[in-house]
Amino acid sequence: MGIFDIFLLEAVINGLLLGGVLALLSLGLNLVFGVIDVVWICYAELIMLGMYGMYFLYTVYHAPIVVAGAVCIVCVGILGLALHALVIAPLLGAAPINQLLATGGVLFFLQSAATVLFGIEFKNLGLRLPVLKVAGMFVSYSRLLAFGAALIAMVLVYLLLTRTYTGAAIRAIAQDRQIMPLMGVDTRRIYLITSGLGGALAGLAACLLVLQYDVHPFVGLTFGPITFLICVLGSLGNFGGGFVAAFVFAEIISVGGLYLDLEWGYVFAFAFFIVMMFVRPEGLMARRS
Amino acid sequence: MFRNGPLRVACGLIALAVVLGLVLASDAPAQGKKLKIGVVYDYTGPLAGGGSELHALGAKIMIDYFIKKGGVEGYQIEAVYADAQSKPDVAINEAVRLIEQEKVDMLLGFYSSAQCVPAAARVEQLKKFMWITTCISSAVLENRHLKYVFRTQPSGKQFGLMSTDFLAQNAKSKLGREPKDLRVAIIHEDGAYGVDVSRGNEEGAKKAGFNIVLKEGYSATAPDLSALVTKLKRGRPDVIFHTGYNPDITLFLRQAREQGLRFSALIGHGAGYGVYDKLKESLGRDVNYFFNVDPISIWLANEKSLRPPLPAMIKMVGEEYEKARPGTQVRSAHVGMSASNTYVFMTEVLPRAIKKHGGVDAEALRKAALEVDLPEGGTMLGFGVKFEGESGAMAGQNDRAFPVILQYIDDKPYLVWPKSQQQREPVLPLPGTSPYAAQ
Numbered sequence: 001m002g003i004f005d006i007f008l009l010e011a012v013i014n015g016l017l018l019g020g021v022l023a024l025l026s027l028g029l030n031l032v033f034g035v036i037d038v039v040w041i042c043y044a045e046l047i048m049l050g051m052y053g054m055y056f057l058y059t060v061y062h063a064p065i066v067v068a069g070a071v072c073i074v075c076v077g078i079l080g081l082a083l084h085a086l087v088i089a090p091l092l093g094a095a096p097i098n099q100l101l102a103t104g105g106v107l108f109f110l111q112s113a114a115t116v117l118f119g120i121e122f123k124n125l126g127l128r129l130p131v132l133k134v135a136g137m138f139v140s141y142s143r144l145l146a147f148g149a150a151l152i153a154m155v156l157v158y159l160l161l162t163r164t165y166t167g168a169a170i171r172a173i174a175q176d177r178q179i180m181p182l183m184g185v186d187t188r189r190i191y192l193i194t195s196g197l198g199g200a201l202a203g204l205a206a207c208l209l210v211l212q213y214d215v216h217p218f219v220g221l222t223f224g225p226i227t228f229l230i231c232v233l234g235s236l237g238n239f240g241g242g243f244v245a246a247f248v249f250a251e252i253i254s255v256g257g258l259y260l261d262l263e264w265g266y267v268f269a270f271a272f273f274i275v276m277m278f279v280r281p282e283g284l285m286a287r288r289s
Numbered sequence: 290m291f292r293n294g295p296l297r298v299a300c301g302l303i304a305l306a307v308v309l310g311l312v313l314a315s316d317a318p319a320q321g322k323k324l325k326i327g328v329v330y331d332y333t334g335p336l337a338g339g340g341s342e343l344h345a346l347g348a349k350i351m352i353d354y355f356i357k358k359g360g361v362e363g364y365q366i367e368a369v370y371a372d373a374q375s376k377p378d379v380a381i382n383e384a385v386r387l388i389e390q391e392k393v394d395m396l397l398g399f400y401s402s403a404q405c406v407p408a409a410a411r412v413e414q415l416k417k418f419m420w421i422t423t424c425i426s427s428a429v430l431e432n433r434h435l436k437y438v439f440r441t442q443p444s445g446k447q448f449g450l451m452s453t454d455f456l457a458q459n460a461k462s463k464l465g466r467e468p469k470d471l472r473v474a475i476i477h478e479d480g481a482y483g484v485d486v487s488r489g490n491e492e493g494a495k496k497a498g499f500n501i502v503l504k505e506g507y508s509a510t511a512p513d514l515s516a517l518v519t520k521l522k523r524g525r526p527d528v529i530f531h532t533g534y535n536p537d538i539t540l541f542l543r544q545a546r547e548q549g550l551r552f553s554a555l556i557g558h559g560a561g562y563g564v565y566d567k568l569k570e571s572l573g574r575d576v577n578y579f580f581n582v583d584p585i586s587i588w589l590a591n592e593k594s595l596r597p598p599l600p601a602m603i604k605m606v607g608e609e610y611e612k613a614r615p616g617t618q619v620r621s622a623h624v625g626m627s628a629s630n631t632y633v634f635m636t637e638v639l640p641r642a643i644k645k646h647g648g649v650d651a652e653a654l655r656k657a658a659l660e661v662d663l664p665e666g667g668t669m670l671g672f673g674v675k676f677e678g679e680s681g682a683m684a685g686q687n688d689r690a691f692p693v694i695l696q697y698i699d700d701k702p703y704l705v706w707p708k709s710q711q712q713r714e715p716v717l718p719l720p721g722t723s724p725y726a727a728q
Contacts, residue, residue, distance in 0.1 A: 007523045010548070014515040021512075120337035122536055124571050131547050138549035140515075212543065213512075214536040214571060218335050218375070222512045250513075257516030262507045263479065265516060 007258065010137050015254030017140060019247035020147025024208065025227040026234070026242035027153055028080075028201030034237030035174045035194040038088050038099045042107035043202060044220030044227060046083070048114060050076040050206025051215035055123045065127075073203035080199015081192055088195070089188075107220070114217035122214035129211065142211040149208055153201060154243055160197075170194055174237070233273055235283025245284055248272075323365040324639065324649045326352065327387030329398040329408075330423075334375025335510070338567070339535035340560050340623050341375070341400035344423045347627035348398060350609040355635050362643040366635075369393055373404055380404035381411050388417050394649050395420060397631065402426030402445065402482035409438045418654040420638075422630040423623075425559070426481040427488075427683070434684045437651050439638075439658045439676055441630045441668070443690035444683070445482055445532075445558075448582045449489020451692050452530055452556045455580075455706045455715075457497035463717035464527065464553060469498040474526035476517060476541075478533045479506035486532040486558045494530075502526050509537045517541070518548045527553045527718075527727070535561035539571040546575060551727040553718035556580040556694070565619040565697055575724055576697055578716050580705070585693045587625030587669040589704050589712070594666045602632060603669055619702060622695075629669035637661045637674065665689065671710070 029043045040046070050072050057068035087106055091099050129141040161167035169190050173180045181187050213219060230249055234241030249269050257265030276284065330345035331337045352368045360366050369391045373380035380399070387393045395418035399405045405424035412419040413435045421429065421440040425448060430440065453473075460468045475490045477483030483506060494501050502524035507517055514537070521529065529552050533541065538561035562568070562581040569576055588607060592600040606628045610620060638657045639649070645660075646653035663674040673689035694706035696715050705715035719726040 005523075007519050010522075011516055011519050014513075014519065014548075018513050018515065115333050120333055120342055122338045122539070122567055122571070124539070126570055126573065128546075128573060128575075131549065133549065138547060140544065140547040142547070212540075214539055216335060216338050216536070217333070219536075221335075222510055226512060253513065254516050258519055261505055262511070262514070262517050262520075266508070266511070 006136060008255070011254045011258040012251065013137065013139065014143075015251035016247065017143035017147050017250075018254060019250035020150040021143065021209070021212075022226065022230055022250055023243045023246035024146055024150035024153065024201075024205045025223055026230045026246055027150070027157065027239060028198040028205070029227060029231050030234070030237055030239050030242040031157065031201065032080075032194060032198035033231065034239070035170050036084070036088065036092075036191050037177065037237075038092075038096075039103065039228070039236070040083070040198070041100060041103040041224075041228075042083070042110055042220075043198075044222075044224035045107050045110035045114075046076055046079055046199060046202040047206045047209060047223065048215065048217065048220045049079060049110065050203045051210040051213075051219065052114065052118055052123070053203075054207055054210045055125060055215055058125055058127075059123075065125075069207040072207055073200050076203030076206060077196045077200035080195045080197075080202065083199070084192060084195035089191070092191075107224075111217050111220070118217065120216065122216045124214045125210055127211065140212075142208070145211065146208040149204060150243075153204060154239065157197075157201075157239060166190070166193060229270075229273055233276060233284055235285050238283060238285050241283050241285030248284070322360075322363050323367055324361070324395070325367045325369065325391070325393045327384070327391060327393035327396045328352070328368050328370045329373050329380060329383055329387070329396060329404075330370075330400050331375045332370075332372040334373075335536065336373075336375035336401055336534060340564055340621070341373075341423075343564065343621050343623035344400050344627040345370075345398070346610065346613055347606065347624035347629075348422055348631045350606055350613075350624070351628045351631035351635065353609075354605065361635055361639045364639070364643060364649060373399075373401070375401070377401070377404045377407055380408050384408045384412055385415070388412070388415050394418070395651070395654060397634065398422055398627070399424050401480070402429060402485065403480040405429045406481050409433075409435060413437055416651055418651040418658075420630075420634050422627040424482065426485040428481050428485060430683050430685050432682055434679050436679050436684075437655050439655075439685045439687075441633055441674055441687045441690060442626070443584060443672075443692045444686060445485030446489035446492070447690070448532075448558045448692050449486045449491070449530070450493040451489075451694060451706070452558065452580070452582050453490055453493025453497055453499070455694050456499070456528055456554070456556070457493075458706075458708075459715065459717055460497075463715065466527075467498075469500065471499050471528060472502045472524065472526045473499045473528045473530060474503040474521055474524055475501065475505075475530045476503070476521070476533075477506050477531070478509040478537055480509065482534075482560065483509075483532040487530075490530045490532075507537070509534045511537065511540075513544075514541045515544050515548060518545050518550050521545070521550055522548065529555045530558070531555060531562075532558040533561055535564065535567060536571075538562065539568070542572055542575065546572075546724050550725065552725055553727045554578075554580065555719075555725070556582065559583045559692075563622050565621065565700075565702065566617060568697075569618070569700070577699065578719050578723055579697055580715070581695045581697070581702070582692050583622050583695065584626050584629075584670045584672070584690070585704060585710070586620065586622035586695070586702060587629055588620050589695070589702065590669060590671050591710065594671065595669065596667055599669050602628075606669075618700065622702075625669060633661070633663075633668055633674055637663065663689070 234245030331341035371383040642653040642657035
């Protein structure tokens with residue numbers, strides 16, 4: 001058994017696919033932070049609600065999976081809007097710690113509400129996607145979907161930000177929150193659009209994650225911390241940075257876990273994060289001032 | 290006599306007061322005699338759906354049964370339920386809160402070994418009696434010489450040894466190979482439970498002469514196990530020994546299928562593997578022919594070999610289970626396990642403590658527990674009960690407990706090991722219809 005064998009290649013591909021999942025997770029969180037400057041600690045819980053939405057629409061109400069996915073994206077987008085209108089907007093002028101605590105409170109509220117409403121049992125779509133075999137290697141179809149969706153979502157968000165008036169306004173606000181109202185931009189509207197978009201991206205992540213994971217009220221704990229780390233590693237608010245960080249993190253986990261104990265993969269990934277916080281505290285892709 | 294109206298009224302009131310006084314006086318000791326039990330399981334968090342809530346249900350069915358019966362030996366039963374939230378720190382805090390604030394006489398329950406290990410030490414420190422219905426890690430009791438902690442369940446190491454013994458005995462006849470030619474992998478969640486079972490697996494595998502190609506732990510909350518699957522593919526094990534909770538089991542099996550992992554048999558060890566309905570919901574027919582090591586499901590026990598009152602109790606637990614979870618396809622062994630273990634306490638320990646040792650304090654309960662001597666067939670789980678004394682390395686462990694091996698075949702669990710209790714021959718290796726089949 002050599003060091004470079006087909007299993008290494010498989011681990012690299014698995015890392016890429018895991019990176020796609022993590023990139024998808026970080027996209028919405030980065031967008032919201034980049035524009036509104038508020039970290040949605042409860043972001044993974046929005047995904048959890050989206051996963052439940054998929055479960056009920058597809059399994060209980062037998063909606064076609066594409067329709068269920070579309071409804072889910074719209075609904076979680078509306079949840080994002082509601083989160084901003086009800087929790088974030090009243091605290092926009094407050095100290096960052098208050099905003100953080102408020103979204104942290106929403107996290108516990110959503111976890112508890114899901115426990116009461118949906119129970120503690122694990123639920124899943126019961127959908128087993130086909131297995132792809134390419135050049136003697138097996139590739140996870142659901143992960144390939146997530147990877148593709150992450151790429152497409154990234155491109156669409158990029159096009160939205162660079163090719164539309166609303167996108168230009170979003171970028172302008174991200175650059176200077178104080179001056180834009182003076183230039184006649186309705187910041188309240190832009191914040192709402194951004195929150196809705198952030199929520200919709202959480203909904204998209206939910207649609208794809210529910211193909212791979214069981215849903216339960218605490219599923220957010222599996223993704224929440226790692227998503228936040230990736231956003232910080234890539235430079236909080238920087239989509240490109242988050243995207244790159246997701247793949248770097250995933251490759252360390254996957255390839256590190258192949259040659260050492262699986263847990264060492266995570267140890268290396270977190271050690272890399274800590275080192276980078278010393279070397280580049282502003283994040284991998286931050287522009288140096 | 291009593292022509293005078295006011296005098297009649299006064300005499301009537303006096304008589305009433307005397308009667309009431311007598312009634313109250315006779316009731317006073319009964320009201321004062323009460324056993325307050327603190328029940329700790331995970332009702333929320335990932336472990337709840339992973340099996341803890343079913344154990345909680347089993348214990349509650351049995352506690353409610355004795356409450357309805359009016360208590361035990363003149364003592365009323367009161368239960369205070371606490372949620373450990375799938376977190377060890379919360380489990381300890383809740384145990385202490387129940388003891389110090391709720392003033393419970395004893396604690397019962399505990400699903401996760403990661404909670405059991407520290408909680409047992411804390412409860413011992415507080416000199417309270419702890420009756421473990423579920424967690425199996427040897428680390429809870431091994432070399433700790435605890436005085437007040439008792440467990441009727443078999444230990445995790447016994448689980449691990451049972452599965453390797455089963456494989457060693459069937460290697461030649463079913464797989465056509467000598468044990469030394471069998472490649473096995475041991476994978477487990479990295480908590481106290483998984484580590485202990487894997488220790489048993491490793492010891493048994495070495496004893497049998499298996500070739501261990503991989504032994505590895507992972508976090509039960511890991512978002513990805515694909516690297517583990519890739520390593521297993523590289524190691525090409527014939528048989529995988531797996532110990533996990535949920536949802537890590539379903540994540541592993543899903544990724545194993547997607548990545549094309551093949552093997553001849555998979556032997557799970559309790560927890561997530563004990564909740565067949567959930568496995569089936571997640572993985573469909575892919576779980577067909579998987580093995581599970583657990584104490585026997587009380588609904589599979591041979592009723593003829595059990596003590597006379599037990600079959601009726603098993604029936605009662607089953608009916609209450611159906612009421613609480615209508616539509617259950619395969620009754621989970623979890624419910625029966627905690628119900629049986631709670632029943633042993635209520636019928637063997639508690640009456641003895643009250644009658645022979647004068648009450649329900651920790652010392653009386655401890656002495657009573659040490660005197661329990663049930664032969665095989667003495668519990669709904671088929672095994673007997675005799676606790677190791679405090680000088681033993683596994684003080685508080687039921688020496689007569691043993692797990693069995695079940696195989697899920699076409700939505701039914703069959704007891705396939707030990708041979709003496711076998712309901713049918715195990716299907717080994719995995720038939721070609723399984724997506725994991727090595728053939």
